[in-house]
Amino acid sequence: MAIKTKYSDSFFQSLNKLTGIPMSKLKSYAKENNPFNILEHPGVVDPNDRQLEKINKLNEFIASYNVLKLDQENEKITFKSPNDSGKYFASLLGGVKDKERFLVAFLDNSNSIIELRTVSQGTTNMAVVYPRDILKMALANDCSSIILSHNHPGGSLRASNEDVALTQRIVDIFRPLDIRVLDHIIVGGYSFSSMAENGVLPSNKMDVANYDPIELTAAEEEQAEYISVDEELEL
Amino acid sequence: MTRQMIQNVKQENVIELMCEVLELSESSEKKVAKAVEKLGIQTFFTSIDALDIDEVEKDRIKALKEVIEAKAKSLEESEGGQ
Numbered sequence: 001m002a003i004k005t006k007y008s009d010s011f012f013q014s015l016n017k018l019t020g021i022p023m024s025k026l027k028s029y030a031k032e033n034n035p036f037n038i039l040e041h042p043g044v045v046d047p048n049d050r051q052l053e054k055i056n057k058l059n060e061f062i063a064s065y066n067v068l069k070l071d072q073e074n075e076k077i078t079f080k081s082p083n084d085s086g087k088y089f090a091s092l093l094g095g096v097k098d099k100e101r102f103l104v105a106f107l108d109n110s111n112s113i114i115e116l117r118t119v120s121q122g123t124t125n126m127a128v129v130y131p132r133d134i135l136k137m138a139l140a141n142d143c144s145s146i147i148l149s150h151n152h153p154g155g156s157l158r159a160s161n162e163d164v165a166l167t168q169r170i171v172d173i174f175r176p177l178d179i180r181v182l183d184h185i186i187v188g189g190y191s192f193s194s195m196a197e198n199g200v201l202p203s204n205k206m207d208v209a210n211y212d213p214i215e216l217t218a219a220e221e222e223q224a225e226y227i228s229v230d231e232e233l234e235l
Numbered sequence: 236m237t238r239q240m241i242q243n244v245k246q247e248n249v250i251e252l253m254c255e256v257l258e259l260s261e262s263s264e265k266k267v268a269k270a271v272e273k274l275g276i277q278t279f280f281t282s283i284d285a286l287d288i289d290e291v292e293k294d295r296i297k298a299l300k301e302v303i304e305a306k307a308k309s310l311e312e313s314e315g316g317q
Contacts, residue, residue: 007305010301014297014299014302015298015302018256018257058256060252061299062302062303064248064249065249065253068245072275076275077274077275091270092282101285113278114281116281116285117284117285
């Protein structure tokens with residue numbers, strides 16, 4: 001049977017990381033065969049005991065994962081409101097006090113998450129965001145919209161002037177590409193605030209797009225209206 | 236046993252197996268388990284980058300994601316070709 005799929009080096013590296021089978025063996029076998037036969041019939045690559053144990057565990061995981069994935073098929077996260085996105089980001093950034101992290105969720109046209117990426121990880125009071133990195137990730141994900149989020153290690157939920165300016169610059173960069181910036185969630189402690197909900201999300205005005213790095217410094221500790229997040233998050 | 240309880244047991248089993256496959260440290264195991272419980276298994280795999288764990292461990296989770304996605308694609312192709 002002809003092999004339709006061409007597997008990348010990165011795929012063989014991944015399989016090597018998980019099973020310990022040398023890349024040369026994996027690639028050599030895959031020249032004429034489907035590499036997944038290795039998982040079903042490990043004998044074809046003559047694994048040692050340790051590698052065999054790892055292959056068996058990987059098989060067991062994949063089988064259980066597929067069953068769970070089917071069960072959770074309808075529980076895929078879709079952002080329908082600022083509350084949905086706030087809970088999601090608070091579950092990832094809640095309680096982070098030692099550094100400022102800036103995350104971007106890339107969404108499809110039904111507002112389901114395609115991928116989440118950390119675009120910057122700074123010190124307790126500063127992070128640098130490179131718009132061109134966000135742009136590259138957005139194009140790679142072929143997304144329809146994005147949601148920005150970062151934490152204030154000091155716990156403030158107020159969007160600073162810098163936060164608004166940063167968001168405006170990202171809106172300006174993405175607008176010509178028809179990629180909408182739906183919200184910017186600020187997480188402080190285990191709570192969050194939504195710039196869209198608070199009416200401070202910049203509009204789609206077309207300014208001159210500026211791709212220079214953006215320095216995000218610590219926000220004021222002034223508290224704004226916020227939404228509490230229960231310990232048990234329901235997304 | 237309710238449907239939700241069955242699903243929780245399945246999820247615990249998947250988390251346990253995943254941690255064994257990935258050979259994560261104890262603290263990372265806890266973080267991964269908490270993230271899967273909060274986000275669900277599918278969203279967990281789209282949110283790896285945000286996990287507060289070692290880059291090396293993150294790379295192993297990304298490797299696992301790549302293998303399961305390639306396996307699913309391979310199955311789709313073989314079923315589509317029949």
